[in-house]
Amino acid sequence: MKKNLFLSLFAVMFLAAGSTQAAVDAAKAEAFVKNVTTEGIEQIINANVSQQVKDERFAKLFNQALDLDFIGQFVLGRNWRTATPEQRKAFIKVYRELNIKTWSQRFDEFKGKNFIFAGTTPSNSKNQIFVNSTVPMDQGEPAKVVWRVKQTADGFKIVDIIIENVSLAITARNEYSSFIKNNPGGVDALIKDLQAKVNQPVAKK
Amino acid sequence: MLKKILTSSALAAIMLLTASCATNPSETSEFDQFDRFETFNRAMFKFNYQFDKYLAKPVAKGYRAITTPFIRERINNAISNLLEPMSAVNQVLQGEFKQSGVTVGRFAVNSTLGLVGTFDVAGAWGWKKEISGFDSTLAKWCVPDGPYIVLPLLGPSTPRAAFSLAVDAYMQPIYWAARNDANTRDKILWASSALVYVAVREGTLDLTDDLERNSVDYYATMRTAYLQNRAKKNTCINSDAGNVNYDFDFGIEEDE
Numbered sequence: 001m002k003k004n005l006f007l008s009l010f011a012v013m014f015l016a017a018g019s020t021q022a023a024v025d026a027a028k029a030e031a032f033v034k035n036v037t038t039e040g041i042e043q044i045i046n047a048n049v050s051q052q053v054k055d056e057r058f059a060k061l062f063n064q065a066l067d068l069d070f071i072g073q074f075v076l077g078r079n080w081r082t083a084t085p086e087q088r089k090a091f092i093k094v095y096r097e098l099n100i101k102t103w104s105q106r107f108d109e110f111k112g113k114n115f116i117f118a119g120t121t122p123s124n125s126k127n128q129i130f131v132n133s134t135v136p137m138d139q140g141e142p143a144k145v146v147w148r149v150k151q152t153a154d155g156f157k158i159v160d161i162i163i164e165n166v167s168l169a170i171t172a173r174n175e176y177s178s179f180i181k182n183n184p185g186g187v188d189a190l191i192k193d194l195q196a197k198v199n200q201p202v203a204k205k
Numbered sequence: 206m207l208k209k210i211l212t213s214s215a216l217a218a219i220m221l222l223t224a225s226c227a228t229n230p231s232e233t234s235e236f237d238q239f240d241r242f243e244t245f246n247r248a249m250f251k252f253n254y255q256f257d258k259y260l261a262k263p264v265a266k267g268y269r270a271i272t273t274p275f276i277r278e279r280i281n282n283a284i285s286n287l288l289e290p291m292s293a294v295n296q297v298l299q300g301e302f303k304q305s306g307v308t309v310g311r312f313a314v315n316s317t318l319g320l321v322g323t324f325d326v327a328g329a330w331g332w333k334k335e336i337s338g339f340d341s342t343l344a345k346w347c348v349p350d351g352p353y354i355v356l357p358l359l360g361p362s363t364p365r366a367a368f369s370l371a372v373d374a375y376m377q378p379i380y381w382a383a384r385n386d387a388n389t390r391d392k393i394l395w396a397s398s399a400l401v402y403v404a405v406r407e408g409t410l411d412l413t414d415d416l417e418r419n420s421v422d423y424y425a426t427m428r429t430a431y432l433q434n435r436a437k438k439n440t441c442i443n444s445d446a447g448n449v450n451y452d453f454d455f456g457i458e459e460d461e
Binding site: 106109138140165166167170171174175178182190193197200 | 274426436
């Protein structure tokens, strides 16, 4: 009984200490994500400009807000270490293109919707924090969107987006490592397949 | 007997799409270690994919074409309403007595004032819906999940989730209402299972199309999405809540 009391006291102290030592400024991280989503909605989704201008703006915002070099390395996982510099470069390039393409389509789904921010959660990873948000849907429960934000020398960067418990980065990492494992062509075959995905026509809506 | 279980399982299966829970797969980001039966699973996935491509998906699209969002919402509400008794029982098993009371109240109000559950009147009063199947009860009791398995027609699962499906099937009002006459019971169960299958498939059309279009290994994508979701919904008292299951060291590849 006494032991439990001590344990819980200890836990409380530990938690309190942890939160005061947080390296990342939670309010600023949240403000950063808020800015990115507001800019996306106002300047892109709701803007009265051609699709081409929208695509350009989206690519710019995406490249600014996300650290795709970092995400790409993580996504390639253990295969990153064995990849040649050319493979690494080609992979990051095609991964960036594919993400810009898929996310500009997905982003369209947010037309008429908005993000409601719900504070932050600390991360065990250095200089990182989770920014929590929800998106009210036309039907049913609101969708849960969590942003993993990293503080870099160059300001805040988004390094993962977790939608309804499913992480973009972990999903891609598992998918690609599975592909490489099952494919004799390895990383080169992956790059080729991803390039084919980039080249395929945009799905009609 | 088996047929009975399978039929009603199909009905309850839907629940697992929304109410599944899991023991903690891992703090790492690799999920393929849970796929001991990958060869079998890939074959079953392929079979399900063909079934979906030529039957389930076209039917779901047809259903979307002949209904309006308003009608679909009514149907989804009615389906969800029939899961409330199951939720109430499981909430008691999980010690959530207060929520169980709310669930019973929701079922009573929505089945009557809500016109057989098509309108969520109780929800508008602030009586919060919480769907809970036997799988979330087992998760709370810290029963291990077992390896990843792909079930025929029902898709991604685990032994615990599959077992829970059969248990949930016995908690469906439709099953009890029809239990006295074997002949009509089978018809009712098959028809309702088929309707639920189509309604759920319709709800996931856009999502699965998006995932498939952007995947180089669709099987692996579905597997990791399913397992991530289960890991996160785990409520076992021994595991950590929160963001922990994707809070691995994200910078590990950085300094080599």
